[in-house]
Amino acid sequence: MTSNLIVYLIAIPLLSSAVLLLSGRKANKWGHLLGTLASASSFGVGAYLFTQMLAQPTEERAMTQKLFSWINVGSFNVDASLLLDQLSICFVLLITGVGTLIHIYSISYMSHDLDRRRFFAYLNLFIAAMLLLVLGDSYLNLYVGWEGVGLASYLLIGFWNQKPTYATAAKKAFVMNRVGDLGLSLAIMIAFASMGTVSFAGIEEAAPKASTTTLTAIGIMLLIAAAGKSAQFPLQAWLGDAMAGPTPVSALIHAATMVTAGVYLITRSNFIFDAAPTAQLLVVIVGAITLLFGAIVGTAKDDIKKALAASTMSQIGYMILAAGLGPVGYAFAIMHLLTHGFFKAGMFLGAGSVMHGMNDEVNMRKYGALRKFMPITFITFGLGYLAIIGVPPFAGFYSKDMIIETALNAGGIKGILLGSAALFGAGLTAFYMTRVMILTFTGTKRWDDEAHPHESPILMWLPMAILAIGSVLSGFLFTRGDALVHWLEPVVAPHEHGEHSELLPPIVVSGLALTIVLIGISIAVMMYVRRPVADVAPENVSALTKIVRQDLLQDVANEAIFMRPGQALTKSLVTIDEKVIDGAVHGVGAMAIGSGSELRKTQTGYVRSYSALILVGAAAIVLGIWVITQ
Amino acid sequence: MINYALDLGQTAKPEAVLFYILAPLAVAAAIGMLTVKKAVHSAILLAWVMVTLAIFYIAQDAAFLGIVQIVVYTGAVMMLFLFILMLVGVDSSESLTETIKGLRWIAITASVGFGGLLISLLGRATLGRSTAGLADANSNGNVEGLAQLIFSDYVWPFEVISALLITAAVGAMVLAHHERTVKRVTQREQSQARFRSGSLAAAAGLPGPGVFALHNAVDVPALLPDGSPAPSSISATLKARGDMLDSAQYQLDNNDNAAEDK
Amino acid sequence: MNSANYLYLSALLFTIGAVGVVIRRNAIVVFMCVELMLNAANLSFVTFSRINGNLDGQIVAFFTMVVAACEVVVGLAIIVTIYRSRRSASVDDANLLKR
């Protein structure tokens, strides 16, 4: 049985991670090799399974592997069981494939870091967790992977945690992810309470019978989860800071794989969203807002990684938008996810390469004219650039165009709004990505003399090149004969064509999109080629620019709404605990002591007052008798 | 008198007269006991109360007790009190101002309350029977009746009470008896010691009790009531030799000051 | 006259004795007040003896006298001891032990 192999997908990197972590410094020499090998073997297993799946007829492609009964209490039965179907294999290949490339890249990129072994251990851990996320056959299994990737992400963002800001960034990411996790766990609870099961298959079966309210509640909770993990509005703030991690991490986790888990979750839960229109509407709203938000933020970033991060956020907004459009959009969401995985990972690696050559400088205003020094990086980065802004025939064109088209066709005013947002986003994307290209590779050199820009070694540029090839070809491959759409059909509900009348014909949409992209590029060229670029960000800019530079005040808002009230609450509760609750306890004690020392004064030491006391006591008793014999 | 519920039957007229004369006197004496300054007076007043009670005992057919009350109580016990009073200082009088804050009020309130309620309660009480009288019980004589009881029914407490008497004796001895650890100094030895002490002043001995002298040397004249030295109180020889000390320094007010300075 | 009057007298004397214990400072006087209380109790016993028509009350009164005598011996011994140590018979001066 081939399904017995599924567990090895996860087990290999997990085991490798454990070995690397436990073996200590002894493993420093070969740790990175083991890590890469583990990832590659996992990819190998994945590829083999993929071929096996291809060999099966469509209906029999999905396979499950039950490992053991995990939690079994009353009617709450959860097996540790893995599900490999058409949707998860896409992710498996993306994760292990891109993952392996990034492992290879990291061997060189991290070669000077004393803790490279630990880095690889974390990467392996991440791969394992991410695979568990996409392979789990129930929400609870998914949850384990879900938090696992969060943990790996935390560890990797904080890899250089001796720098306090990095450590803070890691913490921020984890906490905001936990907000999302809250949604996921509530979704699971609601599902169990209403349907008595938490497995995908079980819920899919029960969903039609469940009330819309229940499903909407689950849907909203899942959306919160997705928003947390995928840095969607309003839980987007952590992603920019997450760039504190080493660049390969940004490429793998915060561009290609982990952040797209939200898209996976929504796609996987299609049976819930399809039956919960309100939740679906919320999904598209979140997607649309985020894609614009990310794009706008991206226009003002001088930090190359943050600019790419903003772009990631925006692109995932596209995916979420697509996933929110229902059965017509799931495949495109996944497609964009995959193509994005290639080009964004490639670009991040490119950015890493630039930083590698520039003494880890990240400020693009200190770059300029690097094309000559880093030709390979320039080319691979450029291919990714073309893909992301959606120039045909690069991968991004296919996937993004589909999403814009689907959005426009969503029907009515909703369609027009979503479509316009998507189109406007495309223009913005073109603008800021062009800006990145121009600032980094063209123009005049703005770097100091200490920097000696140079091309990266082969171990670094090879993965970049492979990813660049992916960014060029993948879109074409996926859309040829609607390959991906058909591949995914058994998982996401069948595609019902012609449900909505098309608002605009596809060719017009493509044209419109390209025009907007061109406008974006032109503005960028006008702003950054025609005019000299200052090596420090100009201060005399409009208020709007300032706001955009502050990420549209996301951190300010978070601070004002959550952090400060939270801190105030904490402080006041600490005080209340000490003063009021503990104070009451101590008060009782003090009262006892106080009344004790007051009563003690009756013991004056005078015999006569003692006899008076006896007399008073006797009088009181006589009084009592007097009263009761009345 | 107020018509109380407690009706125990009427007594003979003479007894009533006796009671109405003696009872107020007894109460007055008792109250007097609390208000006189001198302990001795208190003791005398208490003795009067006891005698009154003895009379009442006899009036109530308890002749033996009445006699015992006078002989033992008033005679022996009160004598003991008086002895001790002598020992402690028969003239010592006690200020009746209250020193413990609030005690007087508490005492008055409690006692008025206690006494008032007690009497009021007694007035409310009924026994459901009238006075039986002791004619039957005393038919063989009061003393015989008591003896019969003491030596039969109450022989055990009577025996035990001997323990009390022994305790009292042992106790008094423990507290008062001096175990001589060194031989007692005889008067002879004392006098020898005085003269051998080297100072003649010591030889004279201290003035006897009741003598208001501040100095007992032969060279100091006694003082007349106006404070001047009495010329006849000192030997002419000393006067002639000029060994006489100036008695002014022993003037009462000077001496007070000197004492304070010390 | 009603025999009950003896009881009222007894109660009155008892109360006076009790007050004396509270308000007098001289230990000997205090003790005499206790004696007054005992005497008051004895009066009650004798009166009740007559009322009840048996001699038990008189027996108790008799025992009380003996007991009182013993008590007086011990009590006065204690009072004298403390007087010798302190040169004072005031109960207020014995105030080392308090609180």
Added chain:
Amino acid sequence: MIFNSPALSYSLLAPILIILAGALIGVLIEAFVGKARRPVVQLSVALGSLVLALVQVIRIRNLSSTTAAMGSVVIDGPGLLFQCAILIVAVISIFLIADQDNFTSSAAALPGSDEERQATQSGTVLTEIYPLTLFAVAGMLLFPIASDLITLFVALEVLSLPLYLMAGLSRHRRLASQEAALKYFLLGAFSSAFFLFGAAYLYGYAGTVSFAGIHAALVGGTGNDVILLLGIAFVAIGLLFKVGAVPFHAWSPDVYQGAPTPITGFMAAATKVAAFGAMLRLFYTVLAEAQWQWRPFFMVIAIITMIFGSLVAISQRDVKRMLAYSSIAHAGFLLTGVIALNKAGLEASIYYLFAYGVATVGAFGIVTLVRDSSGEVSDLNRWAGLGKRSPWVASAFAFFLLAFAGIPLTSGFIGKFAIFSAAYESGATAVVIVGVLSSVIAAFFYIRVIVLMFFTDATEDGTSVVIPSILTRLTILISLVITVALGVFPSPLLDFIKPLAIFIR
């Protein structure tokens, strides 16, 4: 007129007679035996008579349920149990009393005088303590079995007078000791007067002084209750004074503090047993039918006593005073046993009295050990760090305190449990709840002492624990063993008590 010669049933009275004989021999020894040999002889005589009396008590346990001495006493199960308890406590205490360091060498000498110094240096000891103790024990033995008011009153005085005397015989801080004697005596006499007055009313009500007669009158009474109630009230005041219940407690802290520590221990333990014995007999048998009148009063007194004792103990700075207030609180707990007025309450009270008595003697035994150059140190602050210097002594003391606090696995816990459950059974829920709450307060000050001994560092002045003499050691050890045994394995005693704990009227 025919004189019936009285039948006294001497074998039943033998325990008391043995003790009295011992006391008399003691007095004679004072007269005829040389000074040097007196302590040993006196101790042997005292111990011998106590043990003999104990043996006799146990021997006559099956002869119980009989009146003796012309109805003056009742020999029944509870009476014998009380006598047993008193005798055992006395045996334990006698070792402590035998440690003559605690008593003045010459009571007649002025405090601080040369005479006193010389007497002390010459090694004179006050052996009169032994006969006095035995007299007190005799009174105590008689107190709970007395069955008429005369015997009760006589017994009360027999037990009190020696105690008044002995309270004044401390070697150290003699002025305080004499003051304690004076206070104890004056207040004791005062309360005896109340007792006597109450007895007069009871006699007036019933026409007889015997308990059986009073009970009969109570059942078939003709008049109203006023005289009866006054009688009960005043007799109760006398008894409550002896046990130290609020508001008749005021003597106990002062006397406990001033008296020589062995006497304090003996007095605290044995007097309580005797007084509660008498109280239980009186209220369980004679006055049970009047419970609707007296129980409310007792509940109030019990509640006030428990709370007052516990609260005031908290702020004490002197270990003996603290134990005094603790004994006040315990008097409150024991009063719940009186209130219970059922067989369980009687059993529980007996158990409690015995357990408490033994632990008390042990605790005071330890107090005698903590001294500095000028004698016993009872200032709590100077007990700080005792656990470090003398862990065993401190641990033993801590254990006694835990027993007082009623921590499980000590005798105090079983006692508390038994007595509260009996009270609850009788419906006195409020008393039980107050009892439980004041136990918490009480625990507070016991624990404070433990903290002081174990967790506080010593002050610089040298308080030290003397090496206990073999006798003191015996006292503490016996108390400790009994306290542990009763806590862990109380069954034998409970089973022993159960069949015996039935009053006969």
Added chain:
Amino acid sequence: MTALLPLIGAILLATLPKGAELRAKQLAFGATLVTAASAIAMAVQFQRDNTDLQFVEVRSWIPSFGINYAVGIDGIALVLILMSVILAPIVILAGWNEAQGGRWSVKTFYILILVLETMMIGVFSATDVFLFYVIFEAMLVPVYFLIGGYGTGERSAAAVKFLLYSLFGGLLMLASIIALYVMSGDQGGHTFDLAKLANLEMSSTTQNFLFLGFFIAFAIKAPLWPFHTWLPDAAQSATPGTSVLLLGVLDKVGTFGMIRYCLTLFPEASKTFTPVIIVLAVISIIYGAILAIGQKDLKRLIAFTSISHFGFITMGIFAMTSQSQSGATLYMFNHGFSTAALFIVGGWMIARRGSSTIADFGGLQRVTPVMAWCFFLAGMSSLALPGLSSFVSEFLVLVGTYTRYPVAAIIATVGIILAALYILIPVQRALHGPTTPGNENLADLNLREKFAIAPVLAAIIALGFYPAPLLNVINPAAVHVNSQLGFTDPVPTVEGK
């Protein structure tokens, strides 16, 4: 019975001469190991599906009150006993030197620990209410001396507060026990047998009052808001080992008592009070978490996290679904281990640094990577990271509670966000950032310490993935508890597979 083994060890220890510290430690460690082995052997013989009490032993103790030495265990008790006996040797090994700074000898420390262990086993296995109460109260004494004698800082004040607080609760319980005892006398003979007392007839008012007597005692012990204030002080002052036993084991007596006594003896009152208790539990969860965030002292912080965790346990118990009930028991076990890990590792950190203020640490990950990792893992367990054991229990409690009290569950779930904060903030301050002065030369874990912590962490991970061995033992007992009260799980609105 296994209970006697540590006691024998204690007696042996007591006979040791004064100076033999090492021997004392070895002996104590050996005794606890033997106990653990014997308990595990017992667990193997335990029949899982039998809901009756097993290993029952009844001996007459105080017949005149109907008191027996009666013991017997069900699945819940077994799990808790296992936890206790496994933690004991670990605590001794981990805190090999922690008795040194105490007021008394090392020997005394271990005697107290062993006596305590005896009582722990006893308290979980007692089936006689009186026996339970005796041990419940007597346990306070060794702990009191452990805190007061070997702790740090305001140790005596903390010890006194702990003792008085517990005594207060205990005595309230005593009042209830007395009432039960008296009632049993009225209804066919005095007894303290749990099963017989459970069948007493009483008015609902009586039941409510008696329930409160028990519940407040347990709520203080557990501790539940607002009876919690003794815990942070005690934990702050106690040695790490003592804290482990205190929070990990002793406080479980509170929650265990709720199951065994509150629910069994007073089913009706339990139902009456459930809403109130659920509210208190939820407050505890949130309140404990928020206060933990606000703490500056590492030990206090851990204490407050425990308050939050005990909120979960209590909520699980009173939600009375099979998931929540099993989850609550499992939670007790897991909390024992994760708190043990936190305190043990935290204790090492504090011992090395000489301060328990979080701000005094910094950058430990560079200096002492192994220790930092252990702390991190323990922290992750405390915040119930999926894949670790505490997740299973926490989720079971939540999901079980949700089916009956959705609002409570939803609010409680917010606790998981706060948990992230209260763990990650100290992790960041202590482990991350630059190595602050004073921390440069801290030593990493030695072999003994690694051996001590390894089983705890291994258990945390292993049981996270495979909790079945425990759940199989717990489930029948938990279902039994619920069914006694007449509770069955709410049925899902939609029947799905």
